[in-house]
Every structure is written in C-alpha cells, then in structure tokens.
Amino acid sequence: MILSRIQPVKQNQLKKKNLINWKKSKNSMRDMMDPVQYFTIKHQQLQDLKKDSALSVIRNKGLEAFTRLGIPTLKHEEWKHTRISGLFNKDFEFAIDQAVPSLSDQEIKALRLPGHEVANEIVFVNGCYSPSLSRISTGDHQLRIVPLEEAARNEYREFVSKHLGHSGNYLKDGINALNTAFAHEGVFIHVKKGHAIEYPIYLYHITDSRTNNNYSQVRNLILVSELAQVQIVQTFGTIGPLESFANEVTEIVAERDSITSFYKIQNENSNANLVSTTHIHQIGKSQTHTVTISLDGGIVRNNLNIVLDAENCESHLCGLYLIKGQTHVDNHTTVDNVKPNCFSNELYKGIMDEQATGVFNGKIFVRPQAQKTNAYQSNKNVLLSNKASVNTKPQLEIFADDVKCSHGCTVGSLDEEALFYLRSRGIGEKKAQSLLLHGFAADILEDIKIKPIRDYIDHLITERLEYEES
Amino acid sequence: MLTIRNLHAGIEEREILNGINLEIKAGEVHAIMGPNGSGKSTLASVLAGREGYTVSRGKVDFLGKNLLELSPEDRAREGLFLAFQYPVEIPGVSTTNFIKTALNEIRKYHGEDPLDAVGFLKLMKERMKLLQIDQSLLSRSLNEGFSGGEKKRNEIFQMIMLQPKLAILDETDSGLDIDALRIVAQGVNQFRSKENGILVVTHYQRLLDYIVPDFVHVLYNGRIVKSGTKELALELEEKGYDFIKNTTSETEPA
Numbered sequence A: 001m002i003l004s005r006i007q008p009v010k011q012n013q014l015k016k017k018n019l020i021n022w023k024k025s026k027n028s029m030r031d032m033m034d035p036v037q038y039f040t041i042k043h044q045q046l047q048d049l050k051k052d053s054a055l056s057v058i059r060n061k062g063l064e065a066f067t068r069l070g071i072p073t074l075k076h077e078e079w080k081h082t083r084i085s086g087l088f089n090k091d092f093e094f095a096i097d098q099a100v101p102s103l104s105d106q107e108i109k110a111l112r113l114p115g116h117e118v119a120n121e122i123v124f125v126n127g128c129y130s131p132s133l134s135r136i137s138t139g140d141h142q143l144r145i146v147p148l149e150e151a152a153r154n155e156y157r158e159f160v161s162k163h164l165g166h167s168g169n170y171l172k173d174g175i176n177a178l179n180t181a182f183a184h185e186g187v188f189i190h191v192k193k194g195h196a197i198e199y200p201i202y203l204y205h206i207t208d209s210r211t212n213n214n215y216s217q218v219r220n221l222i223l224v225s226e227l228a229q230v231q232i233v234q235t236f237g238t239i240g241p242l243e244s245f246a247n248e249v250t251e252i253v254a255e256r257d258s259i260t261s262f263y264k265i266q267n268e269n270s271n272a273n274l275v276s277t278t279h280i281h282q283i284g285k286s287q288t289h290t291v292t293i294s295l296d297g298g299i300v301r302n303n304l305n306i307v308l309d310a311e312n313c314e315s316h317l318c319g320l321y322l323i324k325g326q327t328h329v330d331n332h333t334t335v336d337n338v339k340p341n342c343f344s345n346e347l348y349k350g351i352m353d354e355q356a357t358g359v360f361n362g363k364i365f366v367r368p369q370a371q372k373t374n375a376y377q378s379n380k381n382v383l384l385s386n387k388a389s390v391n392t393k394p395q396l397e398i399f400a401d402d403v404k405c406s407h408g409c410t411v412g413s414l415d416e417e418a419l420f421y422l423r424s425r426g427i428g429e430k431k432a433q434s435l436l437l438h439g440f441a442a443d444i445l446e447d448i449k450i451k452p453i454r455d456y457i458d459h460l461i462t463e464r465l466e467y468e469e470s
Numbered sequence B: 001m002l003t004i005r006n007l008h009a010g011i012e013e014r015e016i017l018n019g020i021n022l023e024i025k026a027g028e029v030h031a032i033m034g035p036n037g038s039g040k041s042t043l044a045s046v047l048a049g050r051e052g053y054t055v056s057r058g059k060v061d062f063l064g065k066n067l068l069e070l071s072p073e074d075r076a077r078e079g080l081f082l083a084f085q086y087p088v089e090i091p092g093v094s095t096t097n098f099i100k101t102a103l104n105e106i107r108k109y110h111g112e113d114p115l116d117a118v119g120f121l122k123l124m125k126e127r128m129k130l131l132q133i134d135q136s137l138l139s140r141s142l143n144e145g146f147s148g149g150e151k152k153r154n155e156i157f158q159m160i161m162l163q164p165k166l167a168i169l170d171e172t173d174s175g176l177d178i179d180a181l182r183i184v185a186q187g188v189n190q191f192r193s194k195e196n197g198i199l200v201v202t203h204y205q206r207l208l209d210y211i212v213p214d215f216v217h218v219l220y221n222g223r224i225v226k227s228g229t230k231e232l233a234l235e236l237e238e239k240g241y242d243f244i245k246n247t248t249s250e251t252e253p254a
C-alpha cells in the first residue's frame, strides 16, 4: 500500500526550515512560544504541505476549535484531576509529515503482542502510519486498510466526511480539537459487510523518544459494517529514554448486527504520557465490548464514548488500572443512550499503590426518547498505600422515565478478613495480598476474549503483583 | 501438642478470655462447648493469630514453640488449622488455586518441593470424594455464592488437603442439615489419628454424636468452668447452659 502524499521532507531540512522551538527552556523569552501559537504555525505548515487534501476543511475546523478552547487546565470540568497543561510546557518535537525515523523490525520486536504471528498488525510511528512495518494477513475483500487522507477522497469520501469528528460532539476540549487540527497520517479501516474477521487487528502506536521528547498524534476511523465481527487490540510503546506524549483518537462506527471488541493495553513507563480517545458510534443494532487495561505510564487519560444510536444496542465497558509510582490514570467514559431499549454494563476496577493516582468519571446519558434503557455502572478501587488516591465520580443524566440505571463506587483497602483467611492457611502475607488483588482483577481479565492477549495481561499482572512482594 | 496456660485476651480494653487453661495431646479430641458470647470464637481466633486481639497474660505452647509469637501463616505452616465459623468469600480466586498455593507454601516452609499440577490434582481428586465435593465447586471462586453447607464442607476439605497437626473446628456444625453433618463428621473422623489433635468448638451436642470427643470443656464468660468426658456434653444438652450458669466455676486457674 503506497501512501499518496507529497515528498517527505527530511528531518534536518524540516528543522532548518521551521526554526521554531516549543518552549525551549534554555532559550530566551523571545523563543518561547505558547502552545496555541506553536500549533497554529505547525498547522499552517501542514496545510501548506497538503494543499489539496480532502481533510483540509476538517483540520481547519479543528484548529479553530483548538484556538478557541486552548489546552485544558484544571479549571476545565472534565480535566480537573488531570494536569495535562504541564506537558505542553516541555520541549517536544512534533512531526507533521512522514519525516519519521525508520524503525527496524528488530526495534519494534519487543513491543509486539502475543498472537502477532497471525494478527493483522498496523504500526504507527510518531503518529504516522507505517505501511512497511504493518502486516495485513486478512484479504482485501474482508478487511481494507486505507490511509485516512486517501479514504477522504475515494469511495469512502462520504462516510469519512459524515463520521470523522463525531467525537468532537462529546469531547469539547482543546485536546480533541488539536488532534482534529492535525488529522492526516492515520488510517481508515473497513471491516466489510458479513465478514467475521478471523484474526484480530493489532494497532501499535509507537513513539520514538531516543533523541528528542516526542509529541505525536494519530487519528483513525474504523467502520464495522453490517453483520461483521472484529477484535481490535490497541497498544502503545515508547522507544527511547526521553518523554513522549501521544494524543490519539480512534472513531469507530458500528453498523447493524455487527460485533466489535476493542482492547486497549497501556504498559509504558513514567516518561510516556497519553491521551487516548476511543469513540464508538453504534448506528445500528450492534454489540460492542471494550476493555481498557492501564498498567504503567506517566499521565494517562482515556476517553471512551459509547453512543447508542439505534434501538437494542448492547455495550460492555470494562477497565482495569493497576498502577504505582507516580502514574496517573484517568478514565473518562460516556454512555449516551440516544435510542430506546439499549443495554450497557460498565465495570472499572483500580488498584493504586505508592503515590499513584486514579480518576474515574462515568457518565450515563439517557435522552428523553430512550425509554427502556438498561444502564449499569460500577467502579471499585483498592488503595494499597496511604499516599495513593483515587477520584471517582458517577454522573447520571436521565431524561426518560422508564429506565433501569444503577451505579456504585467503592474505595477501600484490602479486605483484612480475607487476608487473614488466606494467611491462616499458610499463605504468606505478600502472597495472600497478591492472590487477593489478582482475584479482584480477575473478572476484568475474563472479558478479554483473545486468549494470547488475556494470558499476556494475566502474566503482566501476576508479575507486577509478585514483584511488589520484594 | 497444645498447652494453653492462664490465657487472658480481649479486644481493645475489653477482656473476653479470663484465664483459659487447656492441654491437648496428640491423638485427643477435645470439645469446647458454651453459650453464645462465651468466648469460643475468640479463643479460636487468638490461637490462629487473628489481628485485633490483645493477649494480656498467659502462654500458649504449640509443639514446643511459643505460638503467640508466630505470624498466622507460620502457625498454619507449623500445623495449626482453623475451620472458620464464617468462611470468607474471596472473589476471583478459585478454591483449587487457593488450596494449591497454601499446600505449596507449607511445603516450602518445610523445605519440600512444590507439588506439580498433576500431583496436586491427583491428591485433590482422591480427597474430594470423601467430602462429596464436586469438581465444579472447586473451580469456582472461593466460597463465593457457596451455600452454608458447602462452605463448611469446603473448610473440612481444606483441612484434609493440608493435613495439619491440630485442627480447631469453630461451629463447623452450625447451619448443616443432618446429611451434610454426617459428611463433615466423616471427613473429621478420617483425619482423626494418633498423631493429630482436634479441638471441636460447638454450641450443640449434636455434632459430638458423630465426632466423639475424649474430653469436653464448658466455656463460660471467658473461662473453662467445667471439664469432663463426653457424658458432660449429654448432661449439658439435657439441663441446658443455665445449669452451668448456676454453678460457680469449678476449675479455677492455677
């Protein structure tokens, strides 16, 4: 697959051409630029590079919204526990074209997920789709992968213009707008009508921070057509010791009688920051399953929106954040019941150790016409240290009268009775603790239906919990 | 095997056990009976090492070790077992995995190699039959959603899997119908041997028809006020606990 794009500009040329530094601390005030200014210039460069792009219009709208909204601060209601603005004060390099480092297969080997031998692998490096590192095993007649720019002009044109940017109706902040302002190097994935894709799709978001702090963005759009079934796994990886910051948005459209599973795995290091948005629009009676697993990272913000826009839709939302150190994980979820008779079930669990902080915000909207909605939500948290914390907030806005909705959240420490029970059988305290925590996380793991992925996560969790033993 | 001398223990400021004296030798089955609130579970908890209790006086020797100095897990590894009056539900941890972990932790403590999956399953299958426990129960989360009877049977199953030296059964009979009671008693009697000691804590005499004790003690207000043989249990059953309440304590602590 060849990307039709303008000739890539070499990294060093780009630097010379665009002598702008984004808050280089050692430089004088003159060089210091405010993020809005910086991105406005970058945006202009991109638009100049891609004059005839079908995505120009939406990018302009994105920039307009971004300049209006700015980077969210703690004053923004949806960001009051996640200090994202601090990240923009650092000196990041942001590539707006394909001048991305070429990684070898070897270099990304460590990031590959189990089951990759058969999976359809799509690799993004520094926010850009890399056809050479990607491997699509499923045939074109079942699964099509097209660069987003191309999809915006070819037979998918109408679909793209209708659905790209739908998340902006829900995420009214500068972060989402910023992603839109630079939407260009992502992909459009089409799971074709009537096909149950045998092998899962693995999406790798890789950031290269070997020589510079790196800021990157990806914008993807996925269409799961009528009667189609697909499993998608998304993961993130940073190569190199410096900081990375990825702002990724994936919009999914699910048609009638389709089944979509979407698994997100976050297990980077404290230098890797992430805003990851998954927006699922169920436009026909369909089923979706999402599992979000956050095990490590710096600042991680997940937005998950489920728009139930047809009768009899079903959605399962699961999440696990098992974090320590200074890691901050914020899960913001929205289930919007637009049409009647939909079912949603949400369960998020958190385990916070050391100084880790968790945030859970779960919105359920039931529109006036969405009678017979069944919506359940639960968030359970365990704090393992007195410096760890979590903020949990259910937010139900129900405008219909014939609905069943429930929500609940708990924050606690490990159950002493349970701990004693295990110890009284000869199981050491640390091991008893890890068994209990593993048990606490178990029902989330069970929701991962790809066995090698489930085993892998299980292994990571076990390792992590046992590691805490020492 | 177990020697309790003048044990005083309680929760916070409140003293619940007021000088317990008890000696259990290998091969013996002792029963402790007493009205609700007399301190039976407290005694069992203090012996097993549950947190929250303070021992203000007294000593407990278990197989030559100062029991009260050991962590709960080390007590278990040394051979003490408590069948809980209220077994705890543990979501997400299967009974099989739990017992296997416990067994191997105990083996490790004694310098033995862990049992592998095959060896463990074989042992488990053998002993499951005895308590008429179904495989499906063991693969479920520990005690979660188990009926009262299933929980108690599971406690005894754990006991025969772990093969302790001294088993304390805290009201294992409560909530059991007669069939379940028989099965549980059968498990206990199978465990009973010249090497093992058993302390049966019960409110009712009924269980003692099936697990016949060598000695019976009556606990009242945190003290053993009367000791005797199995006939004492029958007498209690007949006359009720009022008969104890009316007699003053006969066994003063030394």
Ligand SMILES: Nc1ncnc2c1ncn2[C@@H]1O[C@H](COP(=O)(O)OP(=O)(O)O)[C@@H](O)[C@H]1O
Pocket: B011, B016, B034, B035, B036, B037, B038, B039, B040, B041, B042, B043
């Ligand atoms: N956790 C506790 N906190 C305060 N008092 C307790 C606690 N557990 C037991 N007690 C008190 O200690 C006494 C003995 O209780 P327990 O040992 O459970 O009696 P038994 O098992 O003989 O019915 C009772 O008066 C009970 O109320």
Ligand SMILES: [Mg+2]
Pocket: B040, B041, B042, B085, B171
């Ligand atoms: Mg009791």
